[in-house]
Amino acid sequence: MSLELDPSALVTAPLLLGTILRRGEVAVRITEVEAYAGDTDPASHAYKGRTRRNAVMFGPPGRLYVYSMHGHFCANVICTPEGVGGGVLIRAGEVIEGLEHARERRPGVPDHRLARGPGCLTRALGITLLDNGTDLLSPEGTVELQPHVSESTIASGPRVGISRAVDRPWRFWVAGDPSVSAYRPARKPVRPDPAL
DNA sequence: AAGCGGATCTACT
DNA sequence: GTAGATCCGCTTC
Numbered sequence: 286m287s288l289e290l291d292p293s294a295l296v297t298a299p300l301l302l303g304t305i306l307r308r309g310e311v312a313v314r315i316t317e318v319e320a321y322a323g324d325t326d327p328a329s330h331a332y333k334g335r336t337r338r339n340a341v342m343f344g345p346p347g348r349l350y351v352y353s354m355h356g357h358f359c360a361n362v363i364c365t366p367e368g369v370g371g372g373v374l375i376r377a378g379e380v381i382e383g384l385e386h387a388r389e390r391r392p393g394v395p396d397h398r399l400a401r402g403p404g405c406l407t408r409a410l411g412i413t414l415l416d417n418g419t420d421l422l423s424p425e426g427t428v429e430l431q432p433h434v435s436e437s438t439i440a441s442g443p444r445v446g447i448s449r450a451v452d453r454p455w456r457f458w459v460a461g462d463p464s465v466s467a468y469r470p471a472r473k474p475v476r477p478d479p480a481l
Numbered sequence: 482a483a484g485c486g487g488a489t490c491t492a493c494t
Numbered sequence: 495g496t497a498g499a500t501c502c503g504c505t506t507c
Contacts, residue, residue, distance in 0.1 A: 319488070328488070338503060355489045356500045374488055404489050446488055473486075 288422070288432040290346050290364040294320040294371040297364040299457040301373055303436035306360075308410045308428045311383030313400050315375055317458040317465045319444045321361070323370030327449040327479060331370020341418045342370045349428050351417040357404030360412050362421060362430060376403045376445070376456070379464040386411075397463040445469050450478045 288304065291297045298320035306313045321329040323342075330339045330352065341350040342363055350361040350372055365371035378400045380387045387399045387409040400406040407413070412428060421430040438460040443451055448471035458465045 321488075330488080333504090336504075352488085353502060354487060354500095356502090357489055359488060361488090376488085402489070444488070448487080469489090471487085 288430060290362070292346070292364060292366050292369075294322050294364055294373050295455060297362070298373045298455065299439050299441075300435070301362060301375070301430075302439060302457060302459055303433050305381070305431040305433050306375060306378065306410065306428065307382070307431060308412055308416070309383070310386050311410050312381055313378035313406065313410060314381050314433065315378045316462045317375075317377035317456070319374040319376055319457070320455040321372055321374060323365065325480065326371070326453075327476070328444065328447040328451075328453075329371065331372075335370070339370065342372055343368060344418070347420060347422040347430075349412075349416055349419050349421050349426075351407070351412060351414055353414060355404070358407040358413055359403040360407050360410075360416075360428075374403060375406060377401045377458070377464050377466045378406055379462065380409060401464050402466045442468065447471055448473045449476045450480070451475045452478060452481065 298318045301318050323331040331342045335343045345367045346364045348363045360375050361372035363372040380399045400409040416427050419426040419428050436459050440460040441454045441457045444456045
């Protein structure tokens with residue numbers, strides 16, 4: 286079974302549900318993702334073009350884009366061709382290997398919440414900016430993305446915490462899974478979607 | 482050189 | 495359910 290990354294983030298996002306993200310001893314079964322396109326998506330880091338921070342989004346597909354915000358890290362799988370921005374934010378997952386390590390990194394947190402939320406997931410896995418740009422499809426990389434059984438009970442809805450293009454249902458999750466994070470609207474007033 | 486605003490999380494009521 | 499902490503990248507002066 287091979288892992289196919291479609292050049293469209295919108296297509297790839299649901300395909301990543303059920304796949305395995307591994308860093309060292311800890312592995313997570315992905316249960317929640319969000320698609321971020323490039324110059325057509327005002328909510329995407331790639332919308333305004335390439336900068337130092339988002340450079341990996343414009344690099345070759347199959348790499349991990351890590352950025353920091355609010356004192357946390359968030360991880361994205363890049364699937365767009367070289368020169369084109371876009372990727373899939375990994376929002377949540379179920380820790381299926383290395384539970385001891387994940388619990389150590391998130392003391393006092395119940396197991397189903399160890400990787401619930403993008404910042405929690407990177408913490409449980411130990412992902413930091415040092416992993417930015419690593420090749421997910423190579424054993425040489427610090428983080429690996431591995432194929433697994435596909436999920437059949439997929440739900441979708443609006444993305445979490447953004448203030449632009451809020452109406453696009455580009456968030457996908459495994460229906461009913463306890464590791465899926467709660468929906469949250471942006472706290473700031475939203476801006477209109479130019480595509481509508 | 483400085484200010485602003487998030488693809489967030491946790492604690493507390 | 496809400497408020498505060500928090501910190502770095504990007505825009506603007």
